[in-house]
Amino acid sequence: MAVSRGSHFFINPGPTNIPDRVLRAMDRGAIDFNGAQFRAIAEECFAGLKRVFKTEQTILAYAASGHGAWEAALVNLFSPGDKLLVVESGFFSLNWGMRGESFGLEVETLPNDWRTAADPAKLESRLRDDRAHSIKAVLVVHNETSTGVVNDIAALRRAIDAARHPALFLVDTISSLASMDFRMDEWGVDVVVAGSQKGLMLPTGMAFTGISARAIGATAEAKLPRVYWDWRRLLGGTSQSVWNGTAPVHFFYGLQEALRMLEEEGLDEVFARHHRLAEATRRAVRAWRQNDGPEIYAIDRRAQSDSITAVQLPEGYDADKTRQVCLDKLNVSLGGGLDRLRGRIIRIGHLGDLNEPMILGAIAAVEMALELTGVPHGRGGVQAAMDYLVSEE
Numbered sequence: 052m053a054v055s056r057g058s059h060f061f062i063n064p065g066p067t068n069i070p071d072r073v074l075r076a077m078d079r080g081a082i083d084f085n086g087a088q089f090r091a092i093a094e095e096c097f098a099g100l101k102r103v104f105k106t107e108q109t110i111l112a113y114a115a116s117g118h119g120a121w122e123a124a125l126v127n128l129f130s131p132g133d134k135l136l137v138v139e140s141g142f143f144s145l146n147w148g149m150r151g152e153s154f155g156l157e158v159e160t161l162p163n164d165w166r167t168a169a170d171p172a173k174l175e176s177r178l179r180d181d182r183a184h185s186i187k188a189v190l191v192v193h194n195e196t197s198t199g200v201v202n203d204i205a206a207l208r209r210a211i212d213a214a215r216h217p218a219l220f221l222v223d224t225i226s227s228l229a230s231m232d233f234r235m236d237e238w239g240v241d242v243v244v245a246g247s248q249k250g251l252m253l254p255t256g257m258a259f260t261g262i263s264a265r266a267i268g269a270t271a272e273a274k275l276p277r278v279y280w281d282w283r284r285l286l287g288g289t290s291q292s293v294w295n296g297t298a299p300v301h302f303f304y305g306l307q308e309a310l311r312m313l314e315e316e317g318l319d320e321v322f323a324r325h326h327r328l329a330e331a332t333r334r335a336v337r338a339w340r341q342n343d344g345p346e347i348y349a350i351d352r353r354a355q356s357d358s359i360t361a362v363q364l365p366e367g368y369d370a371d372k373t374r375q376v377c378l379d380k381l382n383v384s385l386g387g388g389l390d391r392l393r394g395r396i397i398r399i400g401h402l403g404d405l406n407e408p409m410i411l412g413a414i415a416a417v418e419m420a421l422e423l424t425g426v427p428h429g430r431g432g433v434q435a436a437m438d439y440l441v442s443e444e
């Protein structure tokens with residue numbers, strides 16, 4: 052294996068770069084998770100998470116990847132045969148729905164092209180047709196990490212309300228939370244699914260659910276079997292009081308530091324920084340687009356994600372080959388296409404602990420890799436990104 056020097060550029064859409072401050076905060080001995088010291092750290096973390104979720108309601112945490120929070124949301128709310136409506140946006144939306152099927156739930160997909168945001172009018176119309184209110188919940192991914200398309204959660208909530216439908220509203224924020232604005236209470240979201248390894252800048256392995264009072268009410272009726280995820284067991288007052296097993300103390304050390312960092316920067320500035328870096332990336336891709344080069348996969352500009360840009364290569368060119376050259380020759384790691392997009396796209400993750408020189412380095416590496424793998428493209432992507440960033444100063 053070739054030896055490489057200098058920083059490894061990790062530009063994946065999750066996991067993301069872990070700030071040194073978070074790593075240092077985790078570099079400590081264990082403490083008793085039943086003791087007062089841990090309780091104080093956990094309380095600070097749950098209070099901070101509420102500010103990030105923008106909720107006054109309940110947040111529960113699990114030692115798990117995001118898949119755990121997906122599953123927790125399903126098993127705590129539904130009974131075999133219940134019907135879910137999954138708003139299609141890409142690989143992750145369908146995958147969440149498939150998990151429901153595995154539990155014996157009936158899953159209907161509201162079909163959508165992966166390159167555009169979900170249409171609230173279509174959701175409203177489907178819910179209006181469901182006069183018997185057989186649909187128990189609407190499931191949406193806020194930021195579809197597999198495509199770089201953002202769904203408008205407030206507009207989808209308005210669609211549910213306009214149809215006067217009682218379905219619970221479940222939203223996956225795994226690649227949007229702490230990178231893009233999200234408002235659990237204002238947008239009437241009943242369950243928020245989140246993970247540690249993206250905007251929260253932690254290692255993978257901790258997952259969260261924000262749970263509305265209505266969802267807590269619904270859990271009493273749910274008949275799906277559950278033990279580890281059982282909200283009834285985990286809940287005590289307004290925050291998690293009991294762990295199923297040992298609490299992940301080191302994650303809490305890291306989370307405490309990450310939340311402090313987010314608050315020092317200010318959430319609005321965090322979102323503005325993500326927007327700047329995303330827009331710089333988009334300017335670069337638009338420059339490459341000349342000469343029938345690569346293009347941004349998300350078609351509608353308003354739905355282009357501030358945490359990940361999917362770049363579609365021209366027909367006949369292997370995106371995985373370009374990605375591999377980027378890694379092998381330039382030590383820059385990028386995300387690849389999932390499912391039907393395998394080999395078709397490169398995913399540039401611009402979320403978490405990232406700044407201007409880091410994204411410019413990544414863009415330069417992609418531009419070089421396009422050249423090295425003979426992919427037709429316009430030149431000057433890095434220049435276009437720099438010009439934009441300078442104009443924003």
Ligand SMILES: Cc1ncc(COP(=O)(O)O)c(C=O)c1O
Pocket residue numbers: 065116117118119143192194195196197223224225226246255
């Ligand atoms: C939108 C979305 N949902 C769910 C998941 C699954 O989360 P995890 O890989 O942490 O289990 C991911 C992972 O990238 C994701 O991006």
